[in-house]
Amino acid sequence: MIQTDIIIIGAGPVGLFTVFEAGLLKLRCHLIDSLPQAGGQCSEIYPKKPIYDIPGFPSILAGDLIDNLMEQAAPFKPGFTLGEAAVSIEKTAEDKFIVTTNKGTQHEAPIVMIAGGLGVFEPRKPPIEGLENYEDKGVEYIIKDPEFYQGKRCVISGGGDSALDWSIFLAEKNIAKEVALVHRRSSFRGHLDSVQKVMDLADAGKIKLITEAEVVGIGGNGKVENVVINHLTQGDFTMETDHFIPLFGLKPSLGPIADWGLEIDKNAIVVDTLDYSTNIPGIYAIGDVNTYTNKLKLILCGFHEGTLAVQSAFARIHPDKKNVLKYTTVNGISGF
Numbered sequence: 001m002i003q004t005d006i007i008i009i010g011a012g013p014v015g016l017f018t019v020f021e022a023g024l025l026k027l028r029c030h031l032i033d034s035l036p037q038a039g040g041q042c043s044e045i046y047p048k049k050p051i052y053d054i055p056g057f058p059s060i061l062a063g064d065l066i067d068n069l070m071e072q073a074a075p076f077k078p079g080f081t082l083g084e085a086a087v088s089i090e091k092t093a094e095d096k097f098i099v100t101t102n103k104g105t106q107h108e109a110p111i112v113m114i115a116g117g118l119g120v121f122e123p124r125k126p127p128i129e130g131l132e133n134y135e136d137k138g139v140e141y142i143i144k145d146p147e148f149y150q151g152k153r154c155v156i157s158g159g160g161d162s163a164l165d166w167s168i169f170l171a172e173k174n175i176a177k178e179v180a181l182v183h184r185r186s187s188f189r190g191h192l193d194s195v196q197k198v199m200d201l202a203d204a205g206k207i208k209l210i211t212e213a214e215v216v217g218i219g220g221n222g223k224v225e226n227v228v229i230n231h232l233t234q235g236d237f238t239m240e241t242d243h244f245i246p247l248f249g250l251k252p253s254l255g256p257i258a259d260w261g262l263e264i265d266k267n268a269i270v271v272d273t274l275d276y277s278t279n280i281p282g283i284y285a286i287g288d289v290n291t292y293t294n295k296l297k298l299i300l301c302g303f304h305e306g307t308l309a310v311q312s313a314f315a316r317i318h319p320d321k322k323n324v325l326k327y328t329t330v331n332g333i334s335g336f
């Protein structure tokens, strides 16, 4: 049994920063994440994209932000259970919680902070027969490192910002040898600027734009070698490629947390903005996973929520102690 002061479910940016804020109050944290690495959406979906609205950083790559948050949390020695999903929670007679993962690892603490973001990541997959046989053998649902596609032929499909942005990135920076963007409609859902840029790159011969078409088949010997595209008027044709990258977004799903007796509204956990507590005393929800009036799913808002939630957690754990806010400039950081 792993014992700690605060169990944080979700090691995304918000969970990581909460470790730091809890550490300032001498509270220890242990993070659980179903992904094999920390960083949440920043590491899993867009590690190489610059973020422009982190206070004090005019621009920072999402992956670098996570590296910095890990460094900032390090003095407080957080524990990690990675690659395991939190599936159940129970209350003990001592007013603590036991959180158990799908692999049976148990964690005990008086406080649970759910920083589960979008939930367990589930990419939307197109219904193509045998597609799963090519996963990680040329089929990727998320672009983690664009350099992986250096000199390769790529077929991207989708009509949103992700599909547009990555087609532009891989073509404009001359990373991929060939970029084809396949979309089933003639208009796109993404930003107008991005749509215009794709059109310009298509005119310049850097993107092969195939609209009113869908990828309907995939082939290759042990790895992707071609896809079959069905065009509304031209019918089926085969295109040679090294990668097929369907970018249809992620299915938001709270997963098992939805059955823990928490108040849920539209797949998010309802919290009191006083301290981001849920309807179950001792359980808090911070970051993208929570909802309240005027909620913004932004990293900086999650940082604020985690900061206030640990103050409330401190009062629950130490009802007899008064916590006085101390500036880090005055007290510095004294880790564990």
Ligand SMILES: Cc1cc2nc3c(=O)[nH]c(=O)nc-3n(C[C@H](O)[C@H](O)[C@H](O)COP(=O)(O)OP(=O)(O)OC[C@H]3O[C@@H](n4cnc5c(N)ncnc54)[C@H](O)[C@@H]3O)c2cc1C
Pocket (backbone or CB within 6 Å): 009, 010, 011, 012, 013, 014, 015, 032, 033, 034, 035, 039, 040, 041, 042, 045, 046, 050, 051, 052, 053, 084, 085, 086, 087, 115, 116, 117, 118, 119, 120, 121, 254, 255, 256, 257, 286, 287, 288, 289, 297, 298, 299, 300, 302
């Ligand atoms: C393409 C893109 C661009 C973005 N750009 C910006 C931007 O410019 N500025 C900005 O502020 N925000 C941006 N965002 C949003 C930002 O990434 C999120 O607001 C932020 O990641 C939320 O952090 P979080 O820690 O709450 O959740 P997440 O980053 O979603 O992390 C949650 C973690 O919880 C884990 N988890 C969930 N359920 C369980 C469970 N049951 N057991 C174990 N682990 C679990 C997940 O695996 C995940 O790792 C962007 C998002 C995307 C997709």
